[in-house]
Amino acid sequence: MEMIFAGLMDSISPASLMFVVVGVAIGVLVGAIPGINGPMAIALFIPITYYMTPLTAIGFLVGLNKGAFFGGAVSAVLLRTPGTPEAAATAWDGYPLTQQGKGEKALRMALYSSVAGDFLSTIVLVVIAAPLAAVALFMGPAEIFALISVALTVIAGIGTTSISRGLIAAGLGITVGLIGTEPVTALPRLAFDIYQLEGGLSLIPVAIGLLAFSEIIIQMERFTGKGGGAEHAATVFSSKREDRLLSLKEFFSNARTLLRGTLIGIGVGAMPGLGAPVASFMSYDQAMKRSKQKDQFGKGALEGIGASESANSSVVAASLIPLFVLGIPGNLAAAMLMGAFMIHGMQPGPLLFKENAQLMYGIYGSLLLASGFLLVVGRFGMRWFCKAVNIPSLILYPIVVFTCIMGSYLGRSSMFDVVVMLVFSFVGYFMRKFDYSYVAFLIGFILAPEWERALQQVVIISQHDTYMFFQRPVAVALMVLTFFVVARTFWGSIHAGRKKRAAEAAVAAVGQHKGD
Amino acid sequence: MTRINRDSIAYVVIIIFCIVMLTWAIPTYTPAYPGYGASAALVPNVAIGVMLFMACLSLFFVGMASYLKKPLPVEEREFPEDLNDGSGFTQLGRTDMKHLTAIMLPCVLLVVAIEYIGYALASVAFLMILQYIIGCRKWMQLTVVATVLTAVLYVTMRYGFGVPVPGPQFF
Numbered sequence: 001m002e003m004i005f006a007g008l009m010d011s012i013s014p015a016s017l018m019f020v021v022v023g024v025a026i027g028v029l030v031g032a033i034p035g036i037n038g039p040m041a042i043a044l045f046i047p048i049t050y051y052m053t054p055l056t057a058i059g060f061l062v063g064l065n066k067g068a069f070f071g072g073a074v075s076a077v078l079l080r081t082p083g084t085p086e087a088a089a090t091a092w093d094g095y096p097l098t099q100q101g102k103g104e105k106a107l108r109m110a111l112y113s114s115v116a117g118d119f120l121s122t123i124v125l126v127v128i129a130a131p132l133a134a135v136a137l138f139m140g141p142a143e144i145f146a147l148i149s150v151a152l153t154v155i156a157g158i159g160t161t162s163i164s165r166g167l168i169a170a171g172l173g174i175t176v177g178l179i180g181t182e183p184v185t186a187l188p189r190l191a192f193d194i195y196q197l198e199g200g201l202s203l204i205p206v207a208i209g210l211l212a213f214s215e216i217i218i219q220m221e222r223f224t225g226k227g228g229g230a231e232h233a234a235t236v237f238s239s240k241r242e243d244r245l246l247s248l249k250e251f252f253s254n255a256r257t258l259l260r261g262t263l264i265g266i267g268v269g270a271m272p273g274l275g276a277p278v279a280s281f282m283s284y285d286q287a288m289k290r291s292k293q294k295d296q297f298g299k300g301a302l303e304g305i306g307a308s309e310s311a312n313s314s315v316v317a318a319s320l321i322p323l324f325v326l327g328i329p330g331n332l333a334a335a336m337l338m339g340a341f342m343i344h345g346m347q348p349g350p351l352l353f354k355e356n357a358q359l360m361y362g363i364y365g366s367l368l369l370a371s372g373f374l375l376v377v378g379r380f381g382m383r384w385f386c387k388a389v390n391i392p393s394l395i396l397y398p399i400v401v402f403t404c405i406m407g408s409y410l411g412r413s414s415m416f417d418v419v420v421m422l423v424f425s426f427v428g429y430f431m432r433k434f435d436y437s438y439v440a441f442l443i444g445f446i447l448a449p450e451w452e453r454a455l456q457q458v459v460i461i462s463q464h465d466t467y468m469f470f471q472r473p474v475a476v477a478l479m480v481l482t483f484f485v486v487a488r489t490f491w492g493s494i495h496a497g498r499k500k501r502a503a504e505a506a507v508a509a510v511g512q513h514k515g516d
Numbered sequence: 517m518t519r520i521n522r523d524s525i526a527y528v529v530i531i532i533f534c535i536v537m538l539t540w541a542i543p544t545y546t547p548a549y550p551g552y553g554a555s556a557a558l559v560p561n562v563a564i565g566v567m568l569f570m571a572c573l574s575l576f577f578v579g580m581a582s583y584l585k586k587p588l589p590v591e592e593r594e595f596p597e598d599l600n601d602g603s604g605f606t607q608l609g610r611t612d613m614k615h616l617t618a619i620m621l622p623c624v625l626l627v628v629a630i631e632y633i634g635y636a637l638a639s640v641a642f643l644m645i646l647q648y649i650i651g652c653r654k655w656m657q658l659t660v661v662a663t664v665l666t667a668v669l670y671v672t673m674r675y676g677f678g679v680p681v682p683g684p685q686f687f
Contacts, residue, residue, distance in 0.1 A: 048677070050677075051677050162574075164570040164571075164573060167566055167567070167570050168530060168567045168570050171564065171566045171567035171570075172563075174559070174560075174563040175560055175564060175567075178559060178560050182546070182547055182556040184550060184552070184553040185547040185548075185550050185556055187547035187556075188545075188547075189545065189546050189547060189556055189560075190541065190542070190546065190560065191545060192545055217615075217616060217619050217620075220615070220619060220650050221612065221615050393650075394647060394650060394651060394657075395661055397646075397650060398643050398646045398647050398650070398665070399661075401619075401646060402642070402646075402665055402666075402669065405623065406669050406673065409682055410673065410677065413680065413682075415627060415630070415631070415682050418627055418682075419627060422620065422624065422627070425620075426616075426620065429616060433608045434522060434523075434526045434608070435522075444563075448559070448563075451559070455554060455558070455559065456553045456554055459553050459554040460552060460553045
């Protein structure tokens, strides 16, 4: 109880409060700018958290992520260009409302739904993470090894378009993650006689290169040699009160949809590999199927905005459940937060609650406060954030590029890290172009040392007795699940191909029959 | 570039990379087995082995599909609108390569130049060139954005975080 109180008191210290507010505000701002999403913003801002305490750093990054999720809705509603992928479903009903002059009402619905989903999801995280972590403490190295194997296969299989390319990306990520000092011999491995590689690659340049820089290079393709600017948003809101404000009746008439969206978001967020876009589309689909006004969807239904936003925002806190309980990041944002924990000398997982209990309760406090600040910052800064969508790309892109370069340098004050960032932006560029999952790569990179450590512990404890692994039923079950995921995904893609070909053949046969 | 071409090129490059790693890089740059635990080469070998197996398998499927003139397995996408041409694969042509070079070259030059002419000059020049490459032709905007951004990051790094800026200190 003392720990809980001390942790919560830490979270309301002036520095912590300030960084959470700043994080939320920056998050909404960057989320509103099309092309910059939450994980990208976290990658760009991680270097400055070097200079913060662990609590303020995590509070700032969590605030940033929460803000970016709502920020994505701003450009979705005003421009029909989702600032973040998960806001795509919001655009379907948000933009028609903007065309009717009800953009402010749509944004208010998006904000209140985001806050509701996020707050409920954070409560679920607070209630279940610590008890689950206590259970997870009974896991040994064999179970951890098997669990990471499952997580990597699930992320490679579900989160990508092809499991073979997902596994290749994860394998490459693991290989890159193993560069540096080998844990048993304490000698450099795969360092290629480059002394800067002997300590391993830092997450910051790798993440900035893969997530931010490579993405910006692709976005700049639209402008090379041609010039260009931002699409201008319809920020002229109606002056009519009923078009601007959202009444309590309007909000609460969608309570069931919001609750359903939140539950979908929590379920999806807690599962590794599935991201916020999945939750958002699933919730929108369910809302449309169960709505009494199905015909209004796509034409400006507040229910559609609520369904999408409550679901995608509830993923933020829910994705921290596997991270806090098992030390496995469920999605890209959680992977980046895991990196931030590691930068501050902590290994996310069940031991976190035992070794850093006060900090964890402080983080809980910051998470809850970030939900409240999102409401305040979003509500009072709404019109100001709307202007962010009009920032000209010709000014924005050089700023992002230069921030990527200097952000990579800032981490260790080393130009070598800038070179690493450029190399990985090159890798990331081709991974995007050739459709390889950079998410699987990054999660493989982050989990590789822990995966190897667990394997080494299994081998050392068992004294090379491979049967030891089979004496751990949970580990065996998890390994069986790993093979099942691979087999199921392979079978699924082959089966889908056959079905498509059969359907095409049937359509062709019908066409021929009609022609005859 | 068709999807079969794109995938074939990628798988062949991956297979070559894996062979180089397995036959040269891992044996040469991995510590010798100390006599306990697992060999330091085990996990890299497994990771690269999985990559090699997947690439060979996929190349086989791509080859078969090409030989039998059958379409490749369906790839479900969350955002088909993200694709450049809507044909099921991303474009990667000569124009994209030129664009990539046009962006990466100034970045590489910045890394080299910053060591010789210092942060301020190199950064201003880099930002002006970058803006010009992406199409900005207003000299006032080029100069103002480059100078202000360089100055803001200088102040942030030097006085905000106490980090020395890279390269020689001219001011």
